[in-house]
Amino acid sequence: MKTRSPKQKTVLVFLSSGEDFPMQMFAGVKVVAESEGWRLQTVELGLDSNGKVSLAVSPVSSNVRDLIDFWNPDGCIVEAGRNADAIGRIDFGSCPVVFLDHSPGTVQRNVSCVTCDNTHIATAAARELMRSGFGDYAFVPWIVDTVWSAERLAAFERIVRMNGKRFHLFSYPARFRREDSLVTAFMPWVKALPRPCGIMAVNDEIARSLVFACNACGIAIPQEVAIAGVDDIQHVCENTRPTITSVRRGFHAAGAMAARLLAKKMASPRRHVPSCQYESGGVTRRESTCFVKAHDSRIIKAVEFIRRHACEGISPGDVAADVGCSRRLLDMRFGAATGSTVLEAIHDVRLDKAKTLLLEGRIETWLLPELCGYASMADLRRVFKKRVGCTIGEFCRRNRFA
Helix, strand or coil, X not given: CCCCCCCCCEEEEEEECCCCHHHHHHHHHHHHHHHHCCEXXXXXXXXXXXXXXXXXXXXXXXXXXXXXXXXXXXXXXXXXXXXXXXXXCCCCCCCCEEEECCCHHHCCCCCEEEEECHHHHHHHXXXXXXXXXXXXXXXXXXXXXXXXXXXXXXXXHHHHHHCCCEEEECCCCCCCCCCCCHHHHHHHHHHHCCCCEEEEECCHHHHHHHHHHHHHHCCCCCCCEEEEEECCCHHHHCCCCCCCEEEEECHHHHHHHHHHHHHHHHHCCCCCCCCEEECEEEEECCHHHCCCCCCCHHHHHHHHHHHHHHHHCCCHHHHHHHHCCCHHHHHHHHXXXXXXXXXXXXXXXXXXXXXXXXXXXXXXXXXXXXXXCCCCHHHHHHHHHHHHCCCHHHHHHHHCCC
């Protein structure tokens, strides 16, 4: 007698459109889905002209309930971005659901959520900015009141005051609208700030406008104003001049956490599965916080060259050639300005990428040397153990989400 194979479970994944990070979250969901044997069906969500939730890829239907009836999924993961207020309270019936990156007040009671640890985000930004040794620090919130913006503000202000530094907060004009120019609103404020000052922008969109405002006012970045954003959106941070330092949110880990929560809910539908938080994925350091002890254009250029090309297998000699000086002279000036050698800076960038790839779990370990600029796995393991303080295997066991 043949045994009937179990029916493959279908999971419906709602993703907001128009941003990079939902796909990073989806990549994390996929890792768990593959191990669980799920079939994933994605739906892009936007807002229609009346501000109601609609399908970004199919204007025929705008009813999430109809989608549940059509697909009859075994579970749902809902990432709705800025549409969270609208979709968070939609009735999913008896279908197990996990909300991803929703603010607590936007979802029904007793549902499971995976949310960002905004205190951890603010802590990472504060540590990066405080490397400057400045006495003044400021925060720029989101355009409208949100839980995540308020949490980042509270944590950043607490850290600044705890360290005995002066804190400043930007407040939007009373009649400011979302379509108004952020640059125009920021210019009088950045002019009036005591300098030097380190500014945490609540996200990269705000950070970009701050950079534009400083450029328009002739304020040097990072010598007079250092800026750190959040989200590490590549097309924003890399295409702004100067490039923007940003705190990486653990989007891939968040997607994996949401999928693991859903697996528990699907296994025991009546059991309440508690919500959880994901932390930052580290800081991508760029020109907007490239602090050097002396204003040396060659050192700044060297730091940026290393950041962009370290994982391509470059050597300290390549860096010296790019900035147009001898390796000996570069090492002397680089050490005096940054406190580290050129080779150490190269290893820092390579290991940061290696740790990110390991935590995301999207590649085989044997591919790491090629992707991170090392000649062999033996070289990577040797440097990793020396500089990180543990083996690659130990690092994965300590840091990957269970």
